[in-house]
Amino acid sequence: MAxxxxxxxxxxxxxxxxxxxxxxxxxxxxxxxxxxxxxxNAYLDSxxxxxxxxxxxxxxxxxxxxAASLHxxxxxxxxxxxxxxxxxxxxxxxxxxxxxxxxxxxxxxxLSGSDALTTQSIRAVLGYPLDxxxxxxxxxxxxxxxxxxQLHIPVIFSGRVAEAPLAxxxxxxxxxxARLAIEAMLDRGRRSFGYIxxxxxxxxxxxxxxxxxxxxxxxxxxxxxQQQADYTFExxxxxxxxxxxxxxxxxxFCANDAMALGALSTAREMPGHQVPETxxxxxxxxIPLAAWPDFNLTTIRNPIPETVSxxxxxxxxxxxxxxxxxxxxxxAPELVARGTH
Numbered sequence: 001m002a003x004x005x006x007x008x009x010x011x012x013x014x015x016x017x018x019x020x021x022x023x024x025x026x027x028x029x030x031x032x033x034x035x036x037x038x039x040x041n042a043y044l045d046s047x048x049x050x051x052x053x054x055x056x057x058x059x060x061x062x063x064x065x066x067a068a069s070l071h072x073x074x075x076x077x078x079x080x081x082x083x084x085x086x087x088x089x090x091x092x093x094x095x096x097x098x099x100x101x102x103x104x105x106x107x108x109x110x111l112s113g114s115d116a117l118t119t120q121s122i123r124a125v126l127g128y129p130l131d132x133x134x135x136x137x138x139x140x141x142x143x144x145x146x147x148x149x150q151l152h153i154p155v156i157f158s159g160r161v162a163e164a165p166l167a168x169x170x171x172x173x174x175x176x177x178a179r180l181a182i183e184a185m186l187d188r189g190r191r192s193f194g195y196i197x198x199x200x201x202x203x204x205x206x207x208x209x210x211x212x213x214x215x216x217x218x219x220x221x222x223x224x225x226q227q228q229a230d231y232t233f234e235x236x237x238x239x240x241x242x243x244x245x246x247x248x249x250x251x252x253f254c255a256n257d258a259m260a261l262g263a264l265s266t267a268r269e270m271p272g273h274q275v276p277e278t279x280x281x282x283x284x285x286x287i288p289l290a291a292w293p294d295f296n297l298t299t300i301r302n303p304i305p306e307t308v309s310x311x312x313x314x315x316x317x318x319x320x321x322x323x324x325x326x327x328x329x330x331x332a333p334e335l336v337a338r339g340t341h
Contacts (some may be wrong), residue, residue, distance in 0.1 A: 002051060018061040027055040038063045040228040042195055074319060076105055079125050081132040082112045087231055088258055088287040093158075097134065101309045106131065106315070123147055132156060132315045157310055160203040161328055168314045170307055170329040174204050177300040177333030178211025181253045181282040184298070184335055190251035190280050194225040194243040196236055196263060198255045208255045208284065214290055221300060223333050224249060229259055236262025244270050250279055256281035257290045264340060280341040282332075296339035307331055 005227050020034040027034075029052060036042040037052040044052075049294050056062075080102055082094045109128065111121040122133070126147050134156045135147050149166055157169040182193070195212050198205040216222055225243040229235030236259030243249060243269060252267075254260035260283025267273045267281065275281055283290060286301035310329050317324065 001237060007101045020061070023052060023056050023059060023061050027052050027057060029040045040285065054318045064285040065150070074270060075129045076107050077128055077130050078108050079122075079128075079137040080108050080110045080132045081122060081133065082110050085112045086246045088289060089256065089285040089302070092287060093136060093307070096304050098155055100312050101315075104312055104316075123201060124339070126151055126153065128331050131319060134158060134315075135162075139224075147264045148175065152322065154315075155324065156314050156318075158307060160220050160309060166318070166322070168318065168327045168329075170310050170314070170331065172204075172307075172333055173301045174207035174333075175211035175214070177284060177302070178208045178253065179215045180333060180335045181284070182219075182251075183253040183298055183338070184213055184282065184341055185253070185280045186215075188251075188276075188341060190223060190340035192224045192246075192248040192250050194223065194246075194252045195223055195227075195247045196243070196252065196259050197226065197228045198231045198240050198259070200228055205255055222278050231258055233258050233262040233265075235259055237266045240264070240266040241270075244273055244279075247272055249273075252279065252281045254283050255282070257285045257287045257297060259283070260297055260299065261289060261295055264297065270281050275340050290336075291338070297307075297340045298341040299333040299336050303334070 003319040021031055024031045024034045029048060033044060033048060034056075037049045037056075043238045056270055077241050080094060080097060082090060085091045085094060098110070109125055109130070119255075126320060130153050132154045134159050146164075150162065150298050151168070155164055155167045157164070157167060157171075159171055161169045163169055185193070193212075193216060195209070197209050200206075213223070225246055227239035227242055229239040235252055239259065240252065240263035243252065243263075253265055253283060254263055260281055263280050264275060267275050267279055271341075273279045280295070283299040285304065286299045286303075289295060290299050310331070314327065314329075
């Protein structure tokens with residue numbers, strides 16, 4: 001009983017959110033007039049609108065976006081499934097995407113964590129009236145988004161091409177990017193290639209590995225060594241330690257920059273490998289750290305500004321025409337030549 005009384009007391013002390021009815025009473029207008037005052041393109045006498053808006057400002061009232069969704073209007077809420085924000089590229093990407101959404105009047109709900117956690121979180125966040133759901137890379141099963149389709153929430157996949165209802169996709173041409181890296185090292189006369197790939201179940205990894213193998217096959221070569229890691233700096237260090245035991249290796253392509261920086265760190269510790277004199281190292285993504293003078297990493301740019309711009313366009317296009325056919329956009333990669341190849 002004492003606990004119940006304490007809970008009731010806390011509830012009583014909690015400030016109550018100002019409602020549209022409070023504004024209507026204070027301004028001596030109808031509840032419907034308050035709704036029209038905050039609705040785009042709704043007709044209302046200008047003097048009455050000014051009175052309502054001033055009253056709302058004085059009382060501290062803002063329309064409830066979640067409540068607005070009950071009337072079938074857009075809420076501005078956009079879910080972002082970000083995966084692991086400890087990965088440098090994904091963190092930079094999500095930061096740019098959040099800024100872009102804010103600038104366009106949208107409000108992101110960001111989910112981050114393991115794939116299992118993300119799948120559970122997706123189902124939980126779908127309880128909110130989202131205008132759209134943006135999924136960044138990873139290996140979250142497409143089946144996890146069936147609920148979104150049932151709720152008519154459009155999904156935009158970034159970093160992979162996926163088959164899903166009401167879905168648009170945007171992805172870097174990963175095979176082309178890997179080819180650019182191999183060709184750049186071939187042009188430097190490299191002939192003994194190693195490759196550090198990412199998680200085998202990621203579509204980006206399969207595409208980048210295919211690009212490596214195809215480019216080498218066309219040059220009459222094959223990989224001399226290969227290791228799979230986890231897209232982290234430490235993963236790259238460990239994998240490079242295995243590969244560079246072979247003194248023949250004179251070219252090392254890494255499926256992302258974090259692993260390439262780890263490989264560069266290992267190469268600098270191992271005798272017989274001087275970058276770039278006897279060993280070329282190229283990464284993928286062009287994270288900010290890659291350009292730091294201590295690293296000066298040659299890499300393949302997976303352009304964030306263009307990707308974010310296209311995602312924002314896809315969100316608006318889908319909201320304007322919910323039944324439009326799914327769109328797939330492929331972004332061209334670019335070789336960024338620095339000091340490691």
